[in-house]
Amino acid sequence: MADATVEVNHDVCIVSGMCASLAPEIFDIDDDGLKLEVLKPTLPPELVDKARGAEACCPVEAIKVTTP
Numbered sequence: 001m002a003d004a005t006v007e008v009n010h011d012v013c014i015v016s017g018m019c020a021s022l023a024p025e026i027f028d029i030d031d032d033g034l035k036l037e038v039l040k041p042t043l044p045p046e047l048v049d050k051a052r053g054a055e056a057c058c059p060v061e062a063i064k065v066t067t068p
C-alpha cells in the first residue's frame, strides 16, 4: 500500500508558521523565517491526522495531504 504524503505549494505559502506550530514533527520554518520546510513529505500513519489539521488551518490552502 502506498504511503500518505504531504506537499506544500511554496508559490502560495506565506510562511505564517501555523502548520509548524500545529505539527512541528512535519513542518519547520527555517532559521531566517523565510522558508517552510516539509520534514516528512511521506507521512507515517500516526501523523496523518496532524497533517490534515494543518491542512485545514493553513490560511492560504497551501498544504495538500494525499492518502492512498
Ligand code: SF4
Binding pocket: 008, 012, 013, 014, 015, 016, 017, 018, 019, 020, 027, 036, 057, 058, 059, 060, 061, 062, 063
Ligand atoms: S500554514 Fe500554510 S501559509 Fe503558513 S507556513 Fe504552513 S503552508 Fe505556509
